[in-house]
Amino acid sequence: FRNSDPTTVVVIGLGRFGSAVAESLVQMGHEVLAVDENPALVERWADDLTHVVQADSTDDQALRQLGVADFDRAVVAIGDDIEASVLTVLALAEAGVKDIWAKAITRKHGKILQRVGATHVVYPEFSMGERVAHMLTGRMEDYI
Ligand code: ATP
Numbered sequence: 001f002r003n004s005d006p007t008t009v010v011v012i013g014l015g016r017f018g019s020a021v022a023e024s025l026v027q028m029g030h031e032v033l034a035v036d037e038n039p040a041l042v043e044r045w046a047d048d049l050t051h052v053v054q055a056d057s058t059d060d061q062a063l064r065q066l067g068v069a070d071f072d073r074a075v076v077a078i079g080d081d082i083e084a085s086v087l088t089v090l091a092l093a094e095a096g097v098k099d100i101w102a103k104a105i106t107r108k109h110g111k112i113l114q115r116v117g118a119t120h121v122v123y124p125e126f127s128m129g130e131r132v133a134h135m136l137t138g139r140m141e142d143y144i
Contacts, residue, residue, distance in 0.1 A: 006029050006030050006031060007030050007031075007072045007073060008030070008031045008032075008033070008070070008071045008072050008073070009022075009025055009030055009031070009032050009033070009071060009072065009073045009074065009075060010032075010033045010034075010035065010066075010068050010071045010073070010074040010075070010092070010097070011025070011032055011033070011034045011035070011049075011074075011075045011077060012034075012035045012036075012057045012074065012075065012076045012077060012078060012088050012092075013035075013036060013057075013076065013077035013078040013079075013103075014034055014036040014038070014041040014042075014044075014045055014052075014077075015077060015078075015079070017077045017079070017103055017124055018034070018036075018075065018077025018078075018103075019034075019041075019045060021075050021077060022034045022045070022049050022075075023048060023049070026048065026049055026050060031050045032049050032050045032051070033050065033051045033052075033053065033066065033068075033071065034049045034051065034052045034053070035052075035053050035054075035055050035057050035063075035066065036052075036054065037054060037055065037056050037057070038054075039054050042054040053066060057076075057078070057084070057087075057088040057091065058083075058084050058087035058088055058091065059091075060091040060094060060095065063088075063091050063092065063095055064095055068092060068095050068097055069095045069096040069097060071097060072098075072099060073097070073098075073099040073100070073101065074092045074097045074099070074100045074101070075100075075101045075102070075103075076088050076089050076092070076100065076101070076102040076103065076113075076118070077103050078103070079103055079104075079105050080105070082105070082109050082112075085102065085103075085104075085109070085113065086112055086113065086116055089102050089113050089116050089117050089118050090116040090117060092117070093116060093117025093118075094117075098119070099119050099120075100117055100118050100119050100120070101118070101119070101120040101121075101122060102118040102120070102121055102122070103121075103122050103123075103124060104121050104122070104123055105123075107123075110123065
């Protein structure tokens, strides 16, 4: 399925969650700029995503140089390092990105992300746990 209205998305963090988001977007025909500080991950994803860059996303100058303000949306897929997650959302918001989706590990983490400029906060493990509970009791129609 290719979307007829392609969008441009910055994806920060190429862990399991971020790389799945980025790869799915590319498969749907969207343009993705992926950023990760880990050179091995940058190399791993270089051929599969539109642009893959090694950078520290908490560095607001570096983000601006990458032209993040020209992108429609951003996804911050950093979980474990809460400080990096918060600073990245803040830097994206300050650079002028209007639609920022961020992954949170806990409710408190999510609350901070909202305060610093995330427009959508997602809790992938919590949401998937809820979904599995509904799926295994046969209430699939709620989720498809
Ligand atoms: P998952 O469960 O999706 O694998 P995770 O919650 O364990 O991910 P992390 O390992 O915290 O997530 O981070 C995901 C990615 O974000 C990692 O590949 C890491 O290199 C990258 N990352 C973390 N901090 C920064 C940063 N400051 N700049 C750029 N990339 C970063």
